[in-house]
Amino acid sequence: MINRKPFFIELELTYRCSQQCFYCHNPPRDLKFYIDDKAPKPRSVIEMNELNLSEWISAIDQIKRLDEKYEGIMDVVVTGGEPLLRSDLEEILSYITRQKLSHMLLSSGEPISDDRITKLLESGLEKIRINLTSHKYVFNMQSLIMHIKNEVVKKINIAKKFKDFGVKEVGGNIVLTSYYLDFLEEIVELAYKSNLDWIEVNSVYKVGHGYINQKFIVPDPNDERTIQEKLKKLIEIYGEKFIQNYVDTDILYSRIPIPTNWGEVGLVIVPNGDIYPGSEATSIPLSKLGNIKNDSLIEIWFSYPLLNKIRSLSFLGEPCKSCEVKKLCRGGFRFNAYITKNDLFAPDPSCPIVKDYIGKS
Amino acid sequence: MGVKTLEREVSKEYVIKKFETEIAMKRIKYMMYYTKNPPIYYMVSW
Numbered sequence: 001m002i003n004r005k006p007f008f009i010e011l012e013l014t015y016r017c018s019q020q021c022f023y024c025h026n027p028p029r030d031l032k033f034y035i036d037d038k039a040p041k042p043r044s045v046i047e048m049n050e051l052n053l054s055e056w057i058s059a060i061d062q063i064k065r066l067d068e069k070y071e072g073i074m075d076v077v078v079t080g081g082e083p084l085l086r087s088d089l090e091e092i093l094s095y096i097t098r099q100k101l102s103h104m105l106l107s108s109g110e111p112i113s114d115d116r117i118t119k120l121l122e123s124g125l126e127k128i129r130i131n132l133t134s135h136k137y138v139f140n141m142q143s144l145i146m147h148i149k150n151e152v153v154k155k156i157n158i159a160k161k162f163k164d165f166g167v168k169e170v171g172g173n174i175v176l177t178s179y180y181l182d183f184l185e186e187i188v189e190l191a192y193k194s195n196l197d198w199i200e201v202n203s204v205y206k207v208g209h210g211y212i213n214q215k216f217i218v219p220d221p222n223d224e225r226t227i228q229e230k231l232k233k234l235i236e237i238y239g240e241k242f243i244q245n246y247v248d249t250d251i252l253y254s255r256i257p258i259p260t261n262w263g264e265v266g267l268v269i270v271p272n273g274d275i276y277p278g279s280e281a282t283s284i285p286l287s288k289l290g291n292i293k294n295d296s297l298i299e300i301w302f303s304y305p306l307l308n309k310i311r312s313l314s315f316l317g318e319p320c321k322s323c324e325v326k327k328l329c330r331g332g333f334r335f336n337a338y339i340t341k342n343d344l345f346a347p348d349p350s351c352p353i354v355k356d357y358i359g360k361s
Numbered sequence: 362m363g364v365k366t367l368e369r370e371v372s373k374e375y376v377i378k379k380f381e382t383e384i385a386m387k388r389i390k391y392m393m394y395y396t397k398n399p400p401i402y403y404m405v406s407w
Contacts, residue, residue, distance in 0.1 A: 007395050072395070073395055221369065248383075250379060253369065255370075255371045255375075255376075256371070256376050256379055259388075324377060324381075325376070325377050325380035325381060328380045328381070328384050328385055328388060329380055329384075351376065352370065352372065352373060352375075352376055353373050353376055353377075
Protein backbone atom coordinates (compact mmCIF):
# COMPACT_ATOMS: atom_id res chain seq x y z
CA MET A 1 0.00 0.00 0.00
CA ILE A 2 2.87 2.39 0.76
CA ASN A 3 6.59 1.87 0.28
CA ARG A 4 8.09 4.93 1.90
CA LYS A 5 8.39 6.15 5.44
CA PRO A 6 6.24 9.01 6.75
CA PHE A 7 7.37 12.58 6.14
CA PHE A 8 7.48 13.16 9.84
CA ILE A 9 6.89 11.71 13.24
CA GLU A 10 5.52 14.26 15.63
CA LEU A 11 6.44 13.88 19.30
CA GLU A 12 3.97 15.68 21.51
CA LEU A 13 6.13 15.46 24.63
CA THR A 14 3.62 17.07 26.98
CA TYR A 15 0.18 18.62 26.93
CA ARG A 16 1.23 21.11 29.60
CA CYS A 17 1.54 24.55 28.10
CA SER A 18 2.60 28.08 28.95
CA GLN A 19 0.20 29.60 26.42
CA GLN A 20 -3.52 30.05 25.89
CA CYS A 21 -4.16 29.45 22.19
CA PHE A 22 -7.86 29.29 21.40
CA TYR A 23 -7.08 27.28 18.24
CA CYS A 24 -4.96 24.63 20.01
CA HIS A 25 -5.48 21.26 18.34
CA ASN A 26 -4.70 19.33 21.54
CA PRO A 27 -7.72 17.33 22.75
CA PRO A 28 -9.97 19.22 25.19
CA ARG A 29 -10.29 17.72 28.65
CA ASP A 30 -13.85 16.44 28.28
CA LEU A 31 -13.50 15.48 24.59
CA LYS A 32 -16.92 17.03 24.07
CA PHE A 33 -17.14 19.05 20.90
CA TYR A 34 -19.64 21.84 20.70
CA ILE A 35 -19.40 25.32 19.29
CA ASP A 36 -19.37 27.72 22.19
CA ASP A 37 -21.47 30.82 21.55
CA LYS A 38 -20.85 32.70 24.75
CA ALA A 39 -17.12 33.24 25.08
CA PRO A 40 -13.89 31.61 23.96
CA LYS A 41 -13.22 28.54 26.06
CA PRO A 42 -9.81 28.60 27.76
CA ARG A 43 -7.43 25.82 26.86
CA SER A 44 -8.05 22.79 29.05
CA VAL A 45 -6.44 19.61 27.84
CA ILE A 46 -7.07 15.97 28.59
CA GLU A 47 -4.79 14.74 31.36
CA MET A 48 -2.42 11.86 30.79
CA ASN A 49 0.76 10.42 32.26
CA GLU A 50 3.72 11.49 30.18
CA LEU A 51 6.33 9.04 28.93
CA ASN A 52 9.53 9.37 30.94
CA LEU A 53 12.94 9.98 29.39
CA SER A 54 13.84 6.32 28.92
CA GLU A 55 10.46 5.65 27.29
CA TRP A 56 11.00 8.54 24.84
CA ILE A 57 14.51 7.18 24.15
CA SER A 58 12.95 3.79 23.27
CA ALA A 59 10.43 5.59 21.05
CA ILE A 60 13.29 7.39 19.27
CA ASP A 61 15.03 4.02 18.76
CA GLN A 62 11.90 2.84 16.97
CA ILE A 63 11.84 6.01 14.85
CA LYS A 64 15.49 5.44 13.96
CA ARG A 65 14.74 1.91 12.76
CA LEU A 66 11.92 3.25 10.58
CA ASP A 67 14.20 5.98 9.23
CA GLU A 68 17.14 3.79 8.30
CA LYS A 69 15.26 0.86 6.81
CA TYR A 70 12.93 2.59 4.38
CA GLU A 71 12.94 4.98 1.44
CA GLY A 72 12.13 8.66 1.78
CA ILE A 73 12.93 11.70 3.86
CA MET A 74 11.67 11.97 7.40
CA ASP A 75 11.77 14.63 10.08
CA VAL A 76 11.16 14.34 13.81
CA VAL A 77 8.94 17.20 14.94
CA VAL A 78 9.28 17.84 18.66
CA THR A 79 6.35 19.71 20.14
CA GLY A 80 3.61 19.64 22.79
CA GLY A 81 1.81 21.48 24.49
CA GLU A 82 4.99 23.38 25.27
CA PRO A 83 8.06 21.14 24.96
CA LEU A 84 10.18 23.61 26.97
CA LEU A 85 8.16 22.56 30.02
CA ARG A 86 9.89 19.16 29.86
CA SER A 87 13.04 19.53 31.94
CA ASP A 88 14.56 16.63 29.98
CA LEU A 89 13.97 18.25 26.56
CA GLU A 90 17.73 18.67 26.08
CA GLU A 91 18.33 14.95 26.71
CA ILE A 92 15.58 14.01 24.26
CA LEU A 93 16.95 16.39 21.61
CA SER A 94 20.52 15.18 22.21
CA TYR A 95 19.43 11.60 21.64
CA ILE A 96 17.57 12.49 18.44
CA THR A 97 20.69 14.35 17.26
CA ARG A 98 22.98 11.43 18.11
CA GLN A 99 20.70 9.15 16.08
CA LYS A 100 21.30 11.53 13.15
CA LEU A 101 17.59 12.13 12.74
CA SER A 102 16.58 15.41 11.13
CA HIS A 103 14.53 17.34 13.65
CA MET A 104 12.68 20.53 14.33
CA LEU A 105 11.34 22.06 17.54
CA LEU A 106 7.92 23.71 17.62
CA SER A 107 7.58 25.94 20.64
CA SER A 108 6.04 29.11 22.00
CA GLY A 109 9.51 30.05 23.21
CA GLU A 110 8.35 30.27 26.81
CA PRO A 111 9.65 29.76 29.43
CA ILE A 112 13.20 30.42 28.23
CA SER A 113 16.53 31.70 29.52
CA ASP A 114 19.94 32.30 27.94
CA ASP A 115 21.24 29.23 29.72
CA ARG A 116 18.43 27.09 28.30
CA ILE A 117 19.05 28.30 24.74
CA THR A 118 22.73 27.42 25.13
CA LYS A 119 21.83 23.94 26.39
CA LEU A 120 19.39 23.42 23.51
CA LEU A 121 22.11 24.44 21.05
CA GLU A 122 24.50 21.98 22.68
CA SER A 123 21.78 19.33 22.26
CA GLY A 124 21.91 19.81 18.52
CA LEU A 125 19.01 22.21 17.99
CA GLU A 126 19.30 23.59 14.47
CA LYS A 127 15.72 24.39 13.53
CA ILE A 128 12.98 25.94 15.63
CA ARG A 129 9.60 27.45 14.84
CA ILE A 130 8.28 29.86 17.44
CA ASN A 131 4.56 30.37 17.63
CA LEU A 132 4.00 34.12 17.64
CA THR A 133 0.27 34.13 18.24
CA SER A 134 -1.41 33.03 21.44
CA HIS A 135 -4.42 34.42 23.22
CA LYS A 136 -3.05 34.74 26.72
CA TYR A 137 -4.29 38.25 27.28
CA VAL A 138 -7.53 38.40 25.35
CA PHE A 139 -9.63 38.26 28.48
CA ASN A 140 -8.31 41.72 29.22
CA MET A 141 -10.53 43.50 26.71
CA GLN A 142 -9.69 46.96 28.01
CA SER A 143 -6.21 47.01 26.56
CA LEU A 144 -6.49 44.12 24.13
CA ILE A 145 -4.56 45.70 21.27
CA MET A 146 -1.68 46.70 23.51
CA HIS A 147 -1.48 43.21 25.00
CA ILE A 148 -1.58 41.50 21.59
CA LYS A 149 1.18 43.75 20.25
CA ASN A 150 3.33 43.35 23.36
CA GLU A 151 2.93 39.60 23.20
CA VAL A 152 4.01 39.43 19.55
CA VAL A 153 7.01 41.70 20.12
CA LYS A 154 8.05 39.51 23.06
CA LYS A 155 7.78 36.35 20.95
CA ILE A 156 9.74 37.82 18.05
CA ASN A 157 12.45 38.92 20.46
CA ILE A 158 12.63 35.36 21.80
CA ALA A 159 12.90 34.04 18.24
CA LYS A 160 15.64 36.59 17.49
CA LYS A 161 17.53 35.47 20.56
CA PHE A 162 17.55 31.87 19.30
CA LYS A 163 18.93 33.22 16.03
CA ASP A 164 21.54 35.42 17.75
CA PHE A 165 22.69 32.47 19.86
CA GLY A 166 23.39 30.52 16.68
CA VAL A 167 20.37 28.36 15.89
CA LYS A 168 20.64 27.92 12.12
CA GLU A 169 16.99 28.17 11.13
CA VAL A 170 14.46 30.13 13.14
CA GLY A 171 10.94 30.62 11.86
CA GLY A 172 7.78 32.16 13.19
CA ASN A 173 4.24 30.88 13.06
CA ILE A 174 1.16 33.05 12.80
CA VAL A 175 -2.26 31.47 13.12
CA LEU A 176 -4.53 33.98 11.45
CA THR A 177 -7.28 34.35 14.02
CA SER A 178 -9.57 37.35 14.09
CA TYR A 179 -7.47 38.77 16.92
CA TYR A 180 -4.35 38.99 14.77
CA LEU A 181 -5.66 39.92 11.34
CA ASP A 182 -5.22 43.67 11.83
CA PHE A 183 -1.59 43.25 12.89
CA LEU A 184 -0.44 40.83 10.21
CA GLU A 185 1.74 43.30 8.30
CA GLU A 186 3.32 44.66 11.47
CA ILE A 187 4.17 41.18 12.72
CA VAL A 188 5.72 40.14 9.41
CA GLU A 189 7.74 43.35 9.08
CA LEU A 190 9.12 43.00 12.60
CA ALA A 191 9.94 39.33 12.02
CA TYR A 192 11.74 40.22 8.79
CA LYS A 193 13.74 43.00 10.44
CA SER A 194 14.61 40.61 13.26
CA ASN A 195 16.27 38.25 10.77
CA LEU A 196 13.87 35.36 11.18
CA ASP A 197 14.24 32.88 8.34
CA TRP A 198 10.59 32.39 7.53
CA ILE A 199 7.05 33.10 8.65
CA GLU A 200 4.32 30.55 8.28
CA VAL A 201 0.82 31.94 8.06
CA ASN A 202 -1.66 29.25 8.97
CA SER A 203 -5.44 29.16 8.95
CA VAL A 204 -7.49 28.43 11.99
CA TYR A 205 -8.37 24.75 11.74
CA LYS A 206 -11.63 23.80 13.34
CA VAL A 207 -10.22 20.96 15.39
CA GLY A 208 -9.68 20.53 19.11
CA HIS A 209 -10.12 23.88 20.86
CA GLY A 210 -10.23 25.49 17.41
CA TYR A 211 -13.55 23.70 16.82
CA ILE A 212 -15.05 24.80 20.12
CA ASN A 213 -13.85 28.41 19.78
CA GLN A 214 -14.39 28.80 16.03
CA LYS A 215 -17.02 31.53 16.31
CA PHE A 216 -14.53 33.78 18.06
CA ILE A 217 -11.33 33.05 16.20
CA VAL A 218 -12.27 32.52 12.56
CA PRO A 219 -11.99 35.94 10.89
CA ASP A 220 -15.29 37.41 9.78
CA PRO A 221 -16.21 36.16 6.28
CA ASN A 222 -16.61 39.81 5.29
CA ASP A 223 -12.82 40.05 5.73
CA GLU A 224 -12.12 37.31 3.19
CA ARG A 225 -10.94 39.66 0.47
CA THR A 226 -8.85 41.60 3.01
CA ILE A 227 -7.12 38.36 4.07
CA GLN A 228 -6.36 37.41 0.47
CA GLU A 229 -5.10 40.89 -0.43
CA LYS A 230 -2.94 41.17 2.68
CA LEU A 231 -1.29 37.80 2.00
CA LYS A 232 -0.79 38.55 -1.69
CA LYS A 233 0.88 41.84 -0.86
CA LEU A 234 3.10 40.30 1.80
CA ILE A 235 4.28 37.63 -0.64
CA GLU A 236 5.01 40.35 -3.21
CA ILE A 237 7.09 42.27 -0.67
CA TYR A 238 8.93 39.46 1.12
CA GLY A 239 8.77 36.56 -1.34
CA GLU A 240 7.34 33.04 -1.07
CA LYS A 241 10.41 31.72 0.70
CA PHE A 242 9.89 34.07 3.64
CA ILE A 243 6.08 34.07 3.67
CA GLN A 244 4.85 30.49 3.67
CA ASN A 245 1.15 30.91 3.17
CA TYR A 246 -1.10 28.02 4.15
CA VAL A 247 -4.31 30.01 4.30
CA ASP A 248 -7.01 28.84 1.92
CA THR A 249 -10.18 30.78 2.59
CA ASP A 250 -12.37 28.14 0.94
CA ILE A 251 -11.13 25.73 3.60
CA LEU A 252 -11.27 28.37 6.34
CA TYR A 253 -14.94 29.03 5.58
CA SER A 254 -15.76 25.33 5.10
CA ARG A 255 -16.68 25.62 1.41
CA ILE A 256 -14.53 22.71 0.39
CA PRO A 257 -13.50 19.73 2.50
CA ILE A 258 -10.00 19.43 3.93
CA PRO A 259 -8.34 16.42 2.25
CA THR A 260 -7.57 13.46 4.47
CA ASN A 261 -3.84 12.95 4.82
CA TRP A 262 -3.90 10.03 7.22
CA GLY A 263 -1.49 7.34 6.14
CA GLU A 264 0.30 9.64 3.73
CA VAL A 265 2.02 12.29 5.78
CA GLY A 266 2.98 11.43 9.33
CA LEU A 267 2.28 9.88 12.68
CA VAL A 268 1.76 11.65 15.99
CA ILE A 269 2.89 10.25 19.33
CA VAL A 270 1.07 11.96 22.21
CA PRO A 271 2.47 12.43 25.74
CA ASN A 272 1.43 8.98 27.03
CA GLY A 273 2.82 7.21 23.95
CA ASP A 274 -0.46 6.68 22.09
CA ILE A 275 -0.04 6.88 18.33
CA TYR A 276 -2.43 8.72 16.01
CA PRO A 277 -2.53 9.29 12.24
CA GLY A 278 -2.64 13.11 12.39
CA SER A 279 -2.59 16.07 14.73
CA GLU A 280 -6.36 16.51 14.56
CA ALA A 281 -6.76 12.77 15.16
CA THR A 282 -5.55 13.12 18.74
CA SER A 283 -9.06 14.31 19.62
CA ILE A 284 -10.58 11.18 18.08
CA PRO A 285 -10.21 8.11 20.33
CA LEU A 286 -11.44 5.88 17.48
CA SER A 287 -8.36 6.75 15.44
CA LYS A 288 -5.80 5.56 18.00
CA LEU A 289 -3.37 3.20 16.28
CA GLY A 290 -1.48 1.81 19.26
CA ASN A 291 1.03 2.83 21.89
CA ILE A 292 4.74 3.26 21.32
CA LYS A 293 5.54 1.29 24.50
CA ASN A 294 3.89 -1.87 23.20
CA ASP A 295 3.49 -1.58 19.45
CA SER A 296 5.80 -1.40 16.45
CA LEU A 297 5.91 1.94 14.67
CA ILE A 298 7.00 0.19 11.48
CA GLU A 299 4.07 -2.23 11.59
CA ILE A 300 1.63 0.57 12.31
CA TRP A 301 2.84 2.75 9.42
CA PHE A 302 2.97 0.03 6.82
CA SER A 303 0.24 -2.40 7.90
CA TYR A 304 -2.31 -0.88 10.24
CA PRO A 305 -5.76 -1.70 8.79
CA LEU A 306 -7.21 1.78 9.42
CA LEU A 307 -4.36 3.44 7.53
CA ASN A 308 -4.58 1.00 4.64
CA LYS A 309 -8.34 1.48 4.48
CA ILE A 310 -7.85 5.25 4.22
CA ARG A 311 -5.00 4.90 1.71
CA SER A 312 -7.02 2.61 -0.56
CA LEU A 313 -10.15 4.82 -0.30
CA SER A 314 -12.08 1.58 0.19
CA PHE A 315 -13.99 3.25 3.04
CA LEU A 316 -15.76 5.68 0.72
CA GLY A 317 -19.49 5.41 0.34
CA GLU A 318 -21.68 7.55 -1.86
CA PRO A 319 -21.49 10.28 -2.98
CA CYS A 320 -17.70 10.21 -2.44
CA LYS A 321 -17.21 6.80 -4.08
CA SER A 322 -18.38 8.19 -7.42
CA CYS A 323 -16.88 11.66 -7.03
CA GLU A 324 -14.41 12.71 -9.71
CA VAL A 325 -12.04 14.36 -7.23
CA LYS A 326 -11.98 11.58 -4.64
CA LYS A 327 -8.27 10.94 -5.18
CA LEU A 328 -7.52 14.54 -4.27
CA CYS A 329 -10.04 15.05 -1.50
CA ARG A 330 -9.55 11.48 -0.20
CA GLY A 331 -12.94 11.54 1.47
CA GLY A 332 -12.55 14.85 3.25
CA PHE A 333 -11.77 15.64 6.83
CA ARG A 334 -12.20 12.68 9.18
CA PHE A 335 -12.56 14.98 12.20
CA ASN A 336 -15.78 16.35 10.69
CA ALA A 337 -17.08 12.84 10.04
CA TYR A 338 -16.32 11.85 13.61
CA ILE A 339 -17.87 14.81 15.39
CA THR A 340 -21.05 14.82 13.32
CA LYS A 341 -21.63 11.06 12.92
CA ASN A 342 -19.30 9.47 15.48
CA ASP A 343 -18.10 7.50 12.47
CA LEU A 344 -14.56 7.70 11.10
CA PHE A 345 -15.70 6.69 7.64
CA ALA A 346 -18.79 8.86 7.11
CA PRO A 347 -18.75 11.43 4.29
CA ASP A 348 -17.44 14.83 5.35
CA PRO A 349 -20.59 16.95 5.85
CA SER A 350 -18.68 20.17 5.11
CA CYS A 351 -18.50 19.19 1.42
CA PRO A 352 -21.19 20.87 -0.71
CA ILE A 353 -21.41 17.73 -2.87
CA VAL A 354 -22.15 15.65 0.24
CA LYS A 355 -24.65 18.23 1.47
CA ASP A 356 -26.41 18.18 -1.88
CA TYR A 357 -26.49 14.38 -1.91
CA ILE A 358 -27.90 14.18 1.62
CA GLY A 359 -30.50 16.81 0.74
CA LYS A 360 -31.72 14.81 -2.25
CA SER A 361 -31.73 11.38 -0.62
CA MET B 362 -14.53 39.77 17.26
CA GLY B 363 -18.23 38.96 17.07
CA VAL B 364 -19.97 35.77 16.09
CA LYS B 365 -19.76 35.08 12.35
CA THR B 366 -22.90 34.25 10.48
CA LEU B 367 -22.22 35.03 6.83
CA GLU B 368 -20.84 32.02 4.97
CA ARG B 369 -21.01 31.82 1.19
CA GLU B 370 -22.25 28.58 -0.40
CA VAL B 371 -20.45 27.22 -3.46
CA SER B 372 -21.52 24.90 -6.25
CA LYS B 373 -20.43 21.33 -6.98
CA GLU B 374 -18.64 22.64 -10.09
CA TYR B 375 -16.69 25.10 -7.97
CA VAL B 376 -15.54 22.34 -5.59
CA ILE B 377 -14.44 20.09 -8.43
CA LYS B 378 -12.61 22.87 -10.24
CA LYS B 379 -10.88 23.94 -7.04
CA PHE B 380 -9.65 20.39 -6.41
CA GLU B 381 -8.62 19.75 -10.00
CA THR B 382 -6.60 22.94 -10.20
CA GLU B 383 -5.40 24.49 -6.94
CA ILE B 384 -5.52 21.49 -4.60
CA ALA B 385 -4.01 19.17 -7.22
CA MET B 386 -1.12 21.60 -7.73
CA LYS B 387 -0.59 22.01 -4.00
CA ARG B 388 -0.50 18.24 -3.58
CA ILE B 389 2.02 17.78 -6.41
CA LYS B 390 4.23 20.57 -5.06
CA TYR B 391 4.04 19.10 -1.56
CA MET B 392 4.95 15.59 -2.66
CA MET B 393 7.76 16.83 -4.92
CA TYR B 394 9.13 18.98 -2.13
CA TYR B 395 9.42 15.97 0.14
CA THR B 396 11.35 13.95 -2.38
CA LYS B 397 14.15 16.55 -2.41
CA ASN B 398 14.13 18.66 0.72
CA PRO B 399 14.25 18.35 4.45
CA PRO B 400 10.65 18.25 5.55
CA ILE B 401 8.72 21.26 6.69
CA TYR B 402 5.92 21.01 9.18
CA TYR B 403 2.46 21.09 7.71
CA MET B 404 0.27 18.50 9.25
CA VAL B 405 -3.38 19.19 8.74
CA SER B 406 -3.81 19.34 4.96
CA TRP B 407 -1.84 19.81 1.79
